[in-house]
Ligand SMILES: NC(=O)C1=CN([C@@H]2O[C@H](COP(=O)(O)OP(=O)(O)OC[C@H]3O[C@@H](n4cnc5c(N)ncnc54)[C@H](O)[C@@H]3O)[C@@H](O)[C@H]2O)C=CC1
């Protein structure tokens with residue numbers, strides 16, 4: 473029986489994908505697998521028995537990959553599962569903000585008396601807005617979310633420009649050829665009435681949009697951050713709001729600087745919070761965990777190499793190890809010393825880590841000794857034996 477522990481709200485539709493005959497959910501404090509969303513795993517203890525962490529969602533900066541690599545824990549995310557949800561909220565906020573709808577609704581809500589209709593007609597022009605058609609939006613990051621936002625903005629009649637020096641082939645092919653990909657961030661910032669950021673948080677992307685970058689945007693521009701705290705420097709963004717250089721700063725992240733500034737519009741990390749996205753993420757996470765725990769398959773990992781060959785033999789030994797010389801030689805020697813024939817072997821690497829999978833039709837009686845010998849090889853971090 474595999475033990476699974478969940479953090480945050482994980483859709484029951486996804487958890488139902490884990491058969492009760494093989495999986496117990498939230499019944500043990502020493503789980504094999506975790507399903508999480510925004511839980512901060514840098515400050516949450518997870519033991520060596522945790523073989524897999526599935527992040528139902530896109531961003532994985534809440535998970536310490538160094539620790540996961542050290543103890544042989546594979547980390548997955550669920551790319552694209554909530555991208556449509558974020559796109560819809562960003563487009564919704566774009567329209568709401570450009571028409572001053574939030575202020576207007578709040579104003580209407582405090583009206584009293586028999587003449588509310590008269591008061592409305594007299595004052596509604598305080599909330600006169602603008603249309604999006606013909607305005608320029610710059611989309612930073614053209615992955616699952618950014619490419620959808622770019623496409624939807626284009627359909628609204630906006631002029632769209634993009635910036636993503638690391639765009640995947642898949643997303644580059646999907647992007648309309650009427651959306652130019654600019655060579656520099658500065659070019660995008662200088663020509664955009666609206667800028668929206670859709671990139672992961674990494675050390676390199678910390679404060680990608682800071683004081684200097686905001687100064688490059690035209691006066692009266694609007695900045696959206698539906699990516700992560702600290703990709704935009706909130707202190708800089710809220711300061712220029714006060715000075716009037718930015719018209720609006722719209723963010724999904726409740727930093728002190730943002731919530732305390734009445735001109736900032738803060739949604740409470742709602743981008744991926746729809747029933748549909750929660751189901752998509754939880755289903756993908758559960759299927760990923762099953763494929764890994766039952767067959768050793770690795771697909772959509774953020775720290776380990778891909779290995780998608782299904783289990784076709786009776787037994788599979790999976791060895792997670794550091795990506796250093798002579799590992800295959802040592803691993804196959806240990807199997808040969810046990811007098812076992814290897815039917816299929818695969819070895820994949822990714823940065824500092826590697827994954828060797830050995831498929832066998834027959835094992836000898838002393839399998840335990842073989843597993844111990846493999847575990848004893850320096851640079852091996854985890855060995856598992858899977859049976860069909
Ligand atoms: N507010 C929310 O609830 C949600 C927030 N997110 C955030 O949005 C981020 C993006 O999500 P996805 O589009 O699904 O990820 P993705 O991995 O599909 O796309 C990210 C894109 O950013 C690009 N990129 C990375 N660094 C860049 C840089 N310095 N300049 C320009 N482009 C850069 C990459 O090449 C990639 O194409 C996530 O990492 C997460 O932090 C994602 C989903 C929900």
Ligand SMILES: O=C(O)CCC(=O)C(=O)O
Nearest residue numbers: 509510529530531744745
């Ligand atoms: O799980 C959530 O609601 C957060 C979504 C998110 O930020 C992400 O997928 O990166």
